[in-house]
Amino acid sequence: MTDLLTLSGVHTHIGSYHVLHGVDFGVPAGQTTMLLGRNGAGKTTTLRTIMGLWPASSGQVTLAGQRIEQRATPDIARLGIGYVPESMAVFSDLTVKENLILAARDAALDDSRLEWIFGFFPALRRFWLSRAGSLSGGQKQMLSIARAIVEPRQLLLIDEPTKGLAPAIVVALIECFAEIKRRGATILLVEQNFNVAQQIGDSVLVIDNGRIVHRGDMAALAKDTALQEHLLGLSLEAHQ
């Protein structure tokens, strides 16, 4: 299995603060990779570094064979990355439709793809012409994800999508991520809830203090309770 995305020796500074200390990992094409880690471990920073929002101060980021760590965010996005930030960042003054028009870039909105999205997020159809600012938290998350998949993208970076959402919505999201993968996209997903992570992930990365401390198959980790305990102690304790 080839890796669509690789990070090697990535260091990132936020101002004078050294956050990532040599992050190395690969994200296999066509799979869903979970990135776990306790609060402040550097998960969000890793995704922002890939997007060029907090550029790496050293190291390499490679997407489909191209080095991207020096490129500007819009150019990185145009290589086919959909990004769902932790804050969701929907444009609240714009309608649901307008948010998606911007996300589709030069392409016109594709009806069949919208139907596909409405299939798991019916609320977006219902609130199509409403201001995104008037949506509930869960609906905003749906919109933020819809923005990332409104056109086919090769890689999706999704930051803690289930945080603070009702269980029913979490189920819808899990279903959605499975569907996206079935359509051929590669996913790197930050998730603190191991129970959820287990259902979505093919492989798993655990980050701590700005370094990757575990990488492997999700299935193997799910079976290995001792390792789980050890990593959960590292990664998920703060969340429980």
Add this chain to the structure above:
Amino acid sequence: MTDLAAPEALPKPKRDLLPVLLPVILALAMAPLIGSASSWVTLTVASLAMGMMIFIMASGLTLVFGLMDVLNFGHGAFIAVGAYVATLVLLPLAGWVQADSLLLNLAVLAPAALLAMAVSGALGLVVERVLILAVYGQHLKQILMTTGGLIVAEQALYALWGPQIIPLPLPTSLRGSFIIGDIAIAKYRLLAMLVGLVVFLGIQLVLNRTKIGLLIRAGVENREMVEALGYRIRRLFLGVFMVGSALAGLGGTMWALYREQVHASMGNDLTVLVFIVVIIGGLGSIGGCFIGALLVAMVANYGGFLVPKLALVSNILLMVAILMWRPRGLYAVTSR
């Protein structure tokens, strides 16, 4: 473009209309204080005309701040440069200006305004590339840099045109008033209102009905996310900066004709006024800027009539009152 069936009836998100009512309430509340109907109409028309001109000058500034968090204290330079450039057309063609023909008057006004906009817009391009680019994200340096730019521009205008006030007579057919009963409405004020309204509607149209407009509104709220969706916000910002500068040039031309004079200090004076308007409206909000400009003009006109001694501080008082009510201005748009 997709047009999926409109959703079933929804509770429409509440529009915040209170600020929109503010100028109306103010105008109505002033009527009994002013007493005579004709004075009230004159003052109200004067306020609307002045407000529209201020809006034209301020509109670019609010978007520039909203979109890129750039504090441009040199915005007044574009206003002054626009006014001076307009004299390059209006003074040599004084014959057309004085002719008692609306057609000839407009034939000289239109190119004067267009030239003013072109030069101010081009100057905006240079300023953005040379001054602003160097001080991105650094407010203190932006203030120093753009304030310095304003001083340089003012001195350059003195050097080129001399320190004296340049008289700029209104075209003949725009002088005087339409008289309806005992109410007089100055013709030029009507024109200024008309132009201001066209500019306001034009901006609204672009912001609400075009993709560029959507990008600007999205960028005002969260420019990182706009970039993460694959758009180069720097280019968008350069475009907004140039259009804002050009509008400042147009506003400067209109203001100079309104005052019938041009002087390099107008850039400085109007910068203060325009900043007050932008702050009252809420940084980044075009609607707020429009209402803010009307309020400032109303307070100046009604206040000047009722309590002339307050004229100097009325703008500041208005700003304090608005900020006490809404600390981030009439409409808070940016999350910053």
